[in-house]
Amino acid sequence: RKEVEQDPGPFNVPEGATVAFNCTYSNSASQSFFWYRQDCRKEPKLLMSVYSSGNEDGRFTAQLNRASQYISLLIRDSKLSDSATYLCVVSPLGGSQGNLIFGKGTKLSVKP
Amino acid sequence: EAQVTQNPRYLITVTGKKLTVTCSQNMNHEYMSWYRQDPGLGLRQIYYSMNVEVTDKGDVPEGYKVSRKEKRNFPLILESPSPNQTSLYFCASSLQGRSWETQYFGPGTRLLVL
Numbered sequence: 001r002k003e004v005e006q007d008p009g010p011f012n013v014p015e016g017a018t019v020a021f022n023c024t025y026s027n028s029a030s031q032s033f034f035w036y037r038q039d040c041r042k043e044p045k046l047l048m049s050v051y052s053s054g055n056e057d058g059r060f061t062a063q064l065n066r067a068s069q070y071i072s073l074l075i076r077d078s079k080l081s082d083s084a085t086y087l088c089v090v091s092p093l094g095g096s097q098g099n100l101i102f103g104k105g106t107k108l109s110v111k112p
Numbered sequence: 113e114a115q116v117t118q119n120p121r122y123l124i125t126v127t128g129k130k131l132t133v134t135c136s137q138n139m140n141h142e143y144m145s146w147y148r149q150d151p152g153l154g155l156r157q158i159y160y161s162m163n164v165e166v167t168d169k170g171d172v173p174e175g176y177k178v179s180r181k182e183k184r185n186f187p188l189i190l191e192s193p194s195p196n197q198t199s200l201y202f203c204a205s206s207l208q209g210r211s212w213e214t215q216y217f218g219p220g221t222r223l224l225v226l
Contacts, residue, residue: 032211043202043217044155087155091211098168098209102147104154 003027004090009107017078021106023088024070032091033064035073037084038105044087047073078110114139116218118203124224125193133188133221135203141216143209144186145170146178148199149220155202161186162209193225 003026013019025033033050048055050062050071061074075082088103116137125131137144145160147170157170161180175197177189186205190197203218 041220043219044215045217046214049212049214096162096209096211098160098162099170100145100157100211100215102155104152 004088004101004103006086006088006103007106009085009105010109011106012109012111013078014111015078015080017110018074018076019078019108020075021073021086021088021108022070023072023090023103024068025088025090025092025101026069027090027092028066028069030069030090030092033062033071034089035060035062035071036087036089036102038087039084044102047086075108078108080110080112083108083110114216116203116205116216118201118218118221120221121219122222124226126226127194128192131190131193131223133190133201133203133223135186135188135218136184137186137203137205137216138184139205139207139216140183141205141207142183143206143213144180145204145215146176146186146188147202147204148172148197149202150199158188158201160209193223195225197223198225199223 006023035047036044037047038044054063059076063072085105085107087105142163146158147155159178161167201221204215206213
């Protein structure tokens, strides 16, 4: 069964906090992994791809653990503007986006 | 500006009245896709197209049709809408539909079927 599971939200954190989201996937043949961000009532936008060696983009760090089949997103020094829903996205088939699977999302609310 | 556009953005209709939601991209992308997003269910793929005249079913294709006659357009057709098709619909595109590519989403279409 295709499945991507994310932390149940919402996460309510103060500005400046560090917050981490986890996501597990069931298909061990999954090839590509992403975090998308979706603001309220808006379209999803790519936040970052997740590479096997882990990758960082400013305050955001993504990690992949293939053995345990999970990916994570760490946000340091949270800003009010980080408030959004974060979607974990997995591509289970090699070479095609035809079966992208989206997690249900984790809502983050950063408070002053 | 590179973008995916959808029309209409908001639509209220009645059961059984055929409707079409248009999607257009100006990035010369080969891959296009339609999703619906419902509370508690997340984004689910309806149909996708790897190129002109090539379309495939996603996870929830029942009640929908698509066509891909031109590279830039990928309309979603509801021949006989029902209330369970009330949802937020997103069109998306990517360069060639390869698993590592970024998907670019349109702004969404909110559909209410009475």
